[in-house]
Amino acid sequence: MVNEKQATGSGISGSGPLKGLTVLDITRVVAGPFCSMLLADLGATVIKVEHPDDPDYARTFPPFVSGDDQQELSAFFAQFNRNKLGITLNMKSEEGKTLLKKLVRRTDVLVENFRPGTMDKLGLGYEVLKQENPRLIYTAISGFGRTGPNASRPGFDNSGQAVGGLWSMNGYPDRPPVRVGTIIGDLAASLYAAIGTLAALREAERSGEGQVVDISQQDSILTLTENAVVRYTTKGEVASPLGNEHPFVRPYGQFPCKDGYVFFGGYTDKFWKITCEIFGEPEIASDPEIDTMEKRFDKAVSERRVRPILERWFSRYTKAELEALAGDRIPLSAIKTIAEVVEDPHIAAREMIVKVPIAGKLVRMFGLPIKLSRTPGNAYAKAPAPGEHNGFVYSRLVGLTSEEVGELAERGVI
Known part of the structure; x- marks a missing residue:
């Protein structure tokens, strides 16, 4: 069984190199939650924001872990949302918009993965929010980025693999192309988002001004195509599926x-x-x-x-x-196989399979691959329930009383 400290842990105080950094995470599924998870693991206080009536639907993704109360919780969701605080907020309501602006005043980073223009339609785009906090880093992850003729198109991981060129290269020469067997578009975009966020924070320390970090899944996938671009631009060669072979190195x-x-x-x-x-x-x-x-x-x-x-x-x-x-x-x-990797002694020595509390149990999942010698980061705490930390966050960052928090909840604002 998980002890009380493990079961209720939240990464609330933060430890590690990003201690003191506050992140508002209004993303869903993986492209975004993975980015903020990395920041949380490294010590940032990450606040996951969900709609009170429509929480992150990744909570419905298998596999599930059953608790003593027979409630099933998603290990998929927990893996990408560990070490976060959880609040609810209806950003479509006027009171909700006001609350988000107040949160932004006390926040260093906001991460969103809506289609470009969505936050502007809500009256909560970067130009509005920077008036509340000029130092705000506004990290936006989308299928095609915030600029260009395709910016408004919806995008998923497969979209990125398709339009980024990777799908066309993967598989065997005598068969149709095959998608890479993981959501590499979501994951790559999140990694670049984390890098871009930290770079923008470093610049804000010097200038006192925040900025938009604009991350496209298509862009991210394109950079994973190795030598395909230069083969085409220098030799006119179009990369195609090679199976398990390298285009020119053998045996490999x-x-x-x-x-x-x-x-x-x-x-x-x-x-x-x-x-x-x-x-x-x-x-x-x-x-x-x-x-x-x-x-x-x-x-x-x-x-x-x-x-x-x-x-x-x-x-x-x-x-x-x-x-x-x-x-x-x-x-x-x-x-x-994944089974062999999970049980690999070297992986164990690198502390890459860690135990995270879910539903009163400890579940093994991948750990943080960034190893820092002096400031290693947070211990692994559970993912929050929807709105679990409403009272704490709204009182600490906005100054609401418990009565005010309860009234907002009754009205569906949070």
């Missing part, structure tokens, strides 16, 4: 073994020579047909000579045995 890809697959990337002359030695055939390194990196890059030569050699070697061993043979001498890694 997926190879079968006794109990699954491994990645092997020993394409340099140094690594190739060591690999031949490890597998007991050092003479292959001096074979005149494949003795240089340039020769092994040739696709026909690679398929006819190099791949059969590697498959013959690897087929004798399991993934674990191959990793043990490779050690720190050559780049060879087991292609692990």
